[in-house]
Amino acid sequence: MSAWLPTAPCTPQGCVEAPAAVRARTAPRAVLRLTAVLLLLLAGIALTPLGGRIPASVVRRWCRWIVRAAGVRVRITGAAAPTGGLLLVANHISWLDIPLLAAVRPARMLAKTEVRRWPVAGAVAARGGTLFIDRDRLRALPDTVARIAGALREGAAVAAFPEGSTWCGRAQGTFRRAVFQAALDAGVPVQPVRIGYRISGGRATTAPAYVGDDTLLASLWRVATARGLIAEVEVRDPLPPDAAPDRRTLARAAQPPATTAPAWTHTVLVA
Secondary structure (H helix, E strand, C coil): CCCCCCCCCCCHHHHCCCHHHCCECCHHHHHHHHHHHHHHHHHHHHHHHHHHHCCHHHHHHHHHHHHHHCCEEEEEECCCCCCCCEEEEECCCCCCHHHHHHHHCCCEEEEEHHHHHCCCHHHHHHHCCCEEECCCCHHHHHHHHHHHHHHHHCCCEEEECCCCCCCCCCCCCCCCCHHHHHHHHHCCCEEEEEEEEEECCCCECCCCCCCCCCCHHHHHHHHHHECCEEEEEEECCCECCCCCCCHHHHHHHHCCCCCCCCHHHHHHHHC
16 A cells, blocks of 8 residues: 555544444344345446436435435435536545435545445446546556546536545544546536534434444444434535635635534544
8 A cells, every 4th residue: 555545543443433332223123224225236236227317316315215224314404416517525434425425416436446346335336437546556646637527527427535535523634636636627616515423312423434444344234233323414515616726725625624523532532
């Protein structure tokens, strides 16, 4: 792994709440939840050959069903995302972020090449037009930016997580600038989205986080066994093409506001 890659200090042991810290479901119910998620993903694989013939409203509903099938309620606030070429960007906490961002507007995802190897979900991503980035090859970055800009010019929406790594939700990373260059080159707006997770009743939780050396199966099980999880998706005002003179300024403008959790909370957990 290259030394320039963004990393987060979050770890499953230090940051992530176990289901015991929240209300837990029984194992049989959790298995039913994961079975429902699997069936929805398989349905998505079966329908991917239809491509753009599937209405966006159906895709958005399917994405919400995936999250709901895992036992997580969804709250989306803000105006609808613009049509046409659009770069959607969000903070990154969990694998749940992917269907949540697509529920805002169906888009071609920008994902690390490792996602190809995810069971079932990797096949859905590849067949759904995901743009993969090889994070170990810095020299390939200009070509990736050019491919993203080309898709944006053609009127597609592209979704990315510019932090470059998942964080637990009590803290967040800095948006990396490269993907914003594609929006500037294509002359399209940027749609910032903020994602967070709570327990019913209002308390923020890190249970859905997928961080550090966590495995996908462990994270899936943790989400399926936790009760009362709520995903909050805030669709912020879009940034027009002329909102910033350069990618650094544009990335800073798209960065979501800092979490309301006390800064010392994350520091203590990591320590």
